[in-house]
Amino acid sequence: MPNIVCCFKWVVDEAYIKPSSSGKIDLEWAEYKLSDYDRNAIEEAVRLQEIYGGGVTAVTVASSDATKGIKDALSRGPEKAYFINDDQFENLEPSQTSAILAQVIADQIDYDVIICGEGSSDMYSQQVGPRLAEKLGIPCIAFVNQLSIEDKQIIAERKTDEGMEVISAPMPVLVTVLPDINNPRVPGLKDTLAASKKPVINIELEDLASEYKRLLIDKGLKAASIERNCTHFGAGPEDIKAFVEAIRKTGVIDRG
Amino acid sequence: MNFKLTEEQELIRDNMREFARTYVDPVAVEIDENSRYPEEVIKKLAEGGWMGMPFPAEYGGAGVDYLTYAIAVEELSRSCAATGFTMSVHTGLACGPIALYGNDDQKKKYLTPMAKGEHLGAFALTEPGAGTDVGAATSTAVLDGDEYVLNGVKTFTSNGPVANTYVTFAWTDKNDKRNGMSAFIVPRETPGLSVGEHFMKMGIRASQTSEIIFKDCRIPKENLLGKVGDGMKIAMNCFDHGRIGIAAQAVGIAQAALDESISYSKQRIQFGKPISKNQAIQWMIADMYTDITAGRFLYYYAASLKDQGLPFSKEAAMAKVFCAEMCSKHASKAVQIHGGYGYCKGQKVERLMRDAKITEIYEGTSEAQRMVIAGNVLR
Amino acid sequence: MSGVWIYADKYEQVFELLTAGRGLADSLGTKLTALVSGDNDTAQDLIARGADEVLLFPPLAEDQPVQDYVPLMADEAREADPDIFLIAASLKGKEMGARIAARLDTALCSECITMNIDDKGKLQMERLMYGGSAIQTVSINSRPQMATIPPRAYEPAQVIDSRQGSVRTLKKPEPSGMKVIDRKGKAQSSGDISAARVIVCAGRGLEKQEDLDLVRELAGVLGAEVACTRPISEEKHWMTEESCIGLSAKEVKPALYLGIGVSGQIQHLVGIREAGIICAVNSDENAPIFESADYGITGDLYKIVPALIEEFKK
Numbered sequence: 001m002p003n004i005v006c007c008f009k010w011v012v013d014e015a016y017i018k019p020s021s022s023g024k025i026d027l028e029w030a031e032y033k034l035s036d037y038d039r040n041a042i043e044e045a046v047r048l049q050e051i052y053g054g055g056v057t058a059v060t061v062a063s064s065d066a067t068k069g070i071k072d073a074l075s076r077g078p079e080k081a082y083f084i085n086d087d088q089f090e091n092l093e094p095s096q097t098s099a100i101l102a103q104v105i106a107d108q109i110d111y112d113v114i115i116c117g118e119g120s121s122d123m124y125s126q127q128v129g130p131r132l133a134e135k136l137g138i139p140c141i142a143f144v145n146q147l148s149i150e151d152k153q154i155i156a157e158r159k160t161d162e163g164m165e166v167i168s169a170p171m172p173v174l175v176t177v178l179p180d181i182n183n184p185r186v187p188g189l190k191d192t193l194a195a196s197k198k199p200v201i202n203i204e205l206e207d208l209a210s211e212y213k214r215l216l217i218d219k220g221l222k223a224a225s226i227e228r229n230c231t232h233f234g235a236g237p238e239d240i241k242a243f244v245e246a247i248r249k250t251g252v253i254d255r256g
Numbered sequence: 257m258n259f260k261l262t263e264e265q266e267l268i269r270d271n272m273r274e275f276a277r278t279y280v281d282p283v284a285v286e287i288d289e290n291s292r293y294p295e296e297v298i299k300k301l302a303e304g305g306w307m308g309m310p311f312p313a314e315y316g317g318a319g320v321d322y323l324t325y326a327i328a329v330e331e332l333s334r335s336c337a338a339t340g341f342t343m344s345v346h347t348g349l350a351c352g353p354i355a356l357y358g359n360d361d362q363k364k365k366y367l368t369p370m371a372k373g374e375h376l377g378a379f380a381l382t383e384p385g386a387g388t389d390v391g392a393a394t395s396t397a398v399l400d401g402d403e404y405v406l407n408g409v410k411t412f413t414s415n416g417p418v419a420n421t422y423v424t425f426a427w428t429d430k431n432d433k434r435n436g437m438s439a440f441i442v443p444r445e446t447p448g449l450s451v452g453e454h455f456m457k458m459g460i461r462a463s464q465t466s467e468i469i470f471k472d473c474r475i476p477k478e479n480l481l482g483k484v485g486d487g488m489k490i491a492m493n494c495f496d497h498g499r500i501g502i503a504a505q506a507v508g509i510a511q512a513a514l515d516e517s518i519s520y521s522k523q524r525i526q527f528g529k530p531i532s533k534n535q536a537i538q539w540m541i542a543d544m545y546t547d548i549t550a551g552r553f554l555y556y557y558a559a560s561l562k563d564q565g566l567p568f569s570k571e572a573a574m575a576k577v578f579c580a581e582m583c584s585k586h587a588s589k590a591v592q593i594h595g596g597y598g599y600c601k602g603q604k605v606e607r608l609m610r611d612a613k614i615t616e617i618y619e620g621t622s623e624a625q626r627m628v629i630a631g632n633v634l635r
Numbered sequence: 636m637s638g639v640w641i642y643a644d645k646y647e648q649v650f651e652l653l654t655a656g657r658g659l660a661d662s663l664g665t666k667l668t669a670l671v672s673g674d675n676d677t678a679q680d681l682i683a684r685g686a687d688e689v690l691l692f693p694p695l696a697e698d699q700p701v702q703d704y705v706p707l708m709a710d711e712a713r714e715a716d717p718d719i720f721l722i723a724a725s726l727k728g729k730e731m732g733a734r735i736a737a738r739l740d741t742a743l744c745s746e747c748i749t750m751n752i753d754d755k756g757k758l759q760m761e762r763l764m765y766g767g768s769a770i771q772t773v774s775i776n777s778r779p780q781m782a783t784i785p786p787r788a789y790e791p792a793q794v795i796d797s798r799q800g801s802v803r804t805l806k807k808p809e810p811s812g813m814k815v816i817d818r819k820g821k822a823q824s825s826g827d828i829s830a831a832r833v834i835v836c837a838g839r840g841l842e843k844q845e846d847l848d849l850v851r852e853l854a855g856v857l858g859a860e861v862a863c864t865r866p867i868s869e870e871k872h873w874m875t876e877e878s879c880i881g882l883s884a885k886e887v888k889p890a891l892y893l894g895i896g897v898s899g900q901i902q903h904l905v906g907i908r909e910a911g912i913i914c915a916v917n918s919d920e921n922a923p924i925f926e927s928a929d930y931g932i933t934g935d936l937y938k939i940v941p942a943l944i945e946e947f948k949k
């Protein structure tokens with residue numbers, strides 16, 4: 001029976017991100033939420049447990065006030081949580097988050113399958129899952145939208161730019177999941193009440209052995225202009241070219 | 257003083273929001289249009305443990321405080337006021353009196369399946385001749401051996417057409433206006449109980465309303481709720497806590513009206529700019545936001561008094577009348593902000609305005625609330 | 636050691652990264668190395684398009700995923716210690732980039748939208764955060780400075796005759812234990828507009844139901860889902876309610892929305908306010924949609940759409 005670990009992040013709800021008059025991002029009134037794709041990760045872990053048995057452990061690296069996030073995650077089904085927290089863990093970069101996760105998971109948690117969301121809904125760097133797999137030295141299957149276990153092998157259907165690949169890999173393995181892998185259930189009242197009683201293993205910075213250096217230097221944040229471009233083109237052949245070029249420049253097409 | 261909900265209360269609110277978005281929003285328009293009871297949604301609510309929130313776990317409830325329950329009613333009503341009301345009548349007016357006045361057997365037999373959401377409850381007090389004036393009721397209950405024989409007609413019974421269990425009221429002693437009324441639990445299948453036609457209403461159309469007719473309806477003596485003569489006291493007490501639910505429902509409707517108004521006024525362009533750039537519109541939005549916040553804290557206050565076991569009758573009446581009236585006012589303003597489109601089917605504010613009005617009427621009209629408040633203040 | 640490295644799992648993007656990499660290599664006065672799987676002809680083509688050095692991967696076994704190159708790429712990069720390593724932000728590239736960065740203990744800027752070299756010779760990069768509502772500027776304090784680059788952010792590099800360069804063939808990657816047991820091409824459009832990245836929306840500017848084929852063809856070229864306005868679903872019943880966008884229908888969040896013959900009434904627009912880029916084709920230059928669009932073409936859709944199909948195919 002598989003030991004399943006799911007990782008989640010407690011993030012600023014982007015609905016609260018509004019540019020201030022100076023063009024800066026003001027997060028003073030922001031509310032937090034469970035990162036959208038991590039809901040799928042937790043749901044998939046619980047779904048696998050319902051089919052194959054075993055246990056589900058949720059893990060997060062977060063700032064110390066993210067206690068609501070722990071309850072939220074636990075209300076969605078995992079039986080225990082590791083809360084790796086410090087006041088300075090608010091804005092970690094993917095290399096730090098994955099290194100911290102790797103240390104705790106390697107030292108303290110039995111795992112056969114680790115499930116992460118494809119990216120977090122705030123940074124969306126999509127790095128933590130693959131980096132964590134490397135740090136643990138286990139296979140990584142990213143962008144998965146179907147998952148099963150057969151004969152101690154994980155079978156995953158993953159999205160590629162060309163279509164789909166079905167991958168088999170020995171466990172332990174790490175997968176990152178896409179939002180269409182499942183429909184996360186809505187926790188019921190009793191799930192929320194039960195969540196407060198589940199065990200939470202608290203791990204603080206001083207419990208961790210290594211130092212986690214910042215490598216990515218944040219040079220500032222500004223609001224992306226929300227005003228629409230309002231560029232007009234005529235109907236001539238040159239206009240068509242320029243219009244298509246303008247769209248291509250934005251990089252939104254042909255990304256699979 | 258700290259105006260902050262606990263993490264658990266916040267999560268429960270968020271989960272109800274997620275529930276309402278997932279299961280209620282998709283049907284809200286249709287059930288309003290067809291005046292249909294959303295059985296599938298109520299079943300989902302039951303599965304999620306939402307139909308018996310404030311009752312002890314040993315009787316099938318979730319054991320949360322009344323404030324948390326009221327917050328859930330607000331969130332549900334924000335998506336659909338009728339569904340919010342179905343839950344609130346069931347919880348506050350039907351389960352509530354059994355939890356408060358029922359004996360252990362009654363709680364096991366009736367409250368438990370109700371709190372689990374397997375059975376739906378209704379509260380049948382109002383009669384054609386007895387609305388605000390509850391004492392004008394004419395229904396009677398006569399003890400005959402081990403049974404009470406009920407006769408009379410109840411009207412405006414919410415959940416009436418779909419309920420399994422009714423809490424009702426009748427005179428056991430017609431001559432004693434103060435202590436002559438008693439409360440009873442009547443299961444639906446009791447011979448002599450019949451259910452009238454579902455009323456077609458202006459708003460909360462998915463909430464089912466009908467007459468309940470008792471004709472030589474015999475119920476065992478054990479189904480007396482509380483003591484003989486407790487009826488009036490039980491009814492008034494039910495209203496006290498039911499009103500917190502209605503206040504929460506009204507805040508939910510008003511919040512939805514605000515949500516819609518903000519989004520529309522930022523999008524609608526007239527005279528070359530979004531209408532939200534006009535001070536006239538901004539003031540409406542500012543007033544809405546202010547009243548909603550005031551109303552919300554009024555019902556939080558009433559609920560937290562109740563949770564602390566303190567008197568809350570006046571505060572519940574204040575919350576109800578304030579929230580209901582601000583809800584009606586602002587739902588109408590929301591239609592105003594939407595202009596002609598707001599007056600047409602297909603816009604949520606059109607439904608909100610119809611739904612809003614009832615909050616000023618049921619579980620005691622605004623006038624009745626003011627009588628309660630004045631009675632307390634001028635004592 | 637120094638240098639700029641590039642890798643893409645698809646040729647189109649190799650060419651785009653050659654353009655990006657060449658620019659950076661020139662401003663740093665260093666050489667450009669391309670990693671690619673292929674043969675000597677491939678290598679010569681990349682040299683002609685700007686590479687100074689090509690590291691060639693031998694072909695993989697049929698059941699080996701392309702990610703099996705990761706250990707090899709990381710080992711080579713550790714050895715050569717380039718200044719910059721760019722990887723195309725395809726789905727595979729994004730995963731490989733993160734894994735290589737982890738192996739090299741360096742940082743990576745995901746889906747970098749602009750790159751500049753500052754006066755100290757360091758990369759300054761911008762990327763979107765918070766669902767596209769904010770832009771973050773970052774630089775990297777470790778080596779190599781890594782980034783993934785979205786497709787079509789750069790022009791494909793052209794052939795310049797008489798360019799010289801070196802080619803080195805790498806050893807065959809070890810199988811990793813991960814096996815590809817099946818591959819499928821792109822599924823036909825599932826028809827779910829709420830999850831679509833690109834949406835082409837049909838409005839009442841279309842005259843007959845058959846004309847929807849024109850819109851579908853454009854969608855096909857863009858890999859898009861087809862959606863519609865309410866008159867198309869509710870009045871004409873040419874498409875189902877499921878495909879309708881707006882106040883009384885669905886809200887969508889595509890990266891690109893392209894409205895064809897859509898007037899852009901508010902009830903429709905509220906459904907696309909979260910769209911990344913809004914584009915429109917409408918014959919009426921005063922159509923309200925142009926106020927809310929990033930790029931608009933004023934003209935007859937029956938002339939414009941076929942021209943767009945041709946141009947997007949290029």
Ligand SMILES: Cc1cc2nc3c(=O)[nH]c(=O)nc-3n(C[C@H](O)[C@H](O)[C@H](O)COP(=O)(O)OP(=O)(O)OC[C@H]3O[C@@H](n4cnc5c(N)ncnc54)[C@H](O)[C@@H]3O)c2cc1C
Nearest residue numbers: 379380381382387388389412413414617618619620621623
């Ligand atoms: C949709 C709906 C659902 C309902 N659900 C239930 C239910 O589940 N169970 C139940 O028992 N009842 C229910 N009711 C009944 C509801 O509680 C009554 O309608 C309400 O109490 C008012 O009674 P009435 O309609 O007879 O109005 P009336 O009492 O006739 O009042 C008419 C008007 O006169 C005013 N008025 C009356 N007396 C005075 C006074 N002394 N001083 C000043 N003004 C006064 C009232 O405020 C009102 O404005 C429901 C009603 C509706 C419409």
Ligand SMILES: Cc1cc2nc3c(=O)[nH]c(=O)nc-3n(C[C@H](O)[C@H](O)[C@H](O)COP(=O)(O)OP(=O)(O)OC[C@H]3O[C@@H](n4cnc5c(N)ncnc54)[C@H](O)[C@@H]3O)c2cc1C
Nearest residue numbers: 602838839840864865881882883884896898903918919936
């Ligand atoms: C309560 C309510 C709710 C509503 N909800 C929705 C909703 O959810 N979704 C929705 O879409 N609508 C909704 N509507 C309808 C909305 O108001 C508009 O009527 C609708 O969006 C218009 O659709 P359209 O742009 O396709 O058609 P039109 O407004 O008729 O626009 C057609 C456009 O095509 C252009 N055109 C014509 N011929 C050509 C050509 N050959 N080449 C290029 N352009 C051409 C015209 O210039 C025009 O701008 C709602 C309306 C109400 C009242």
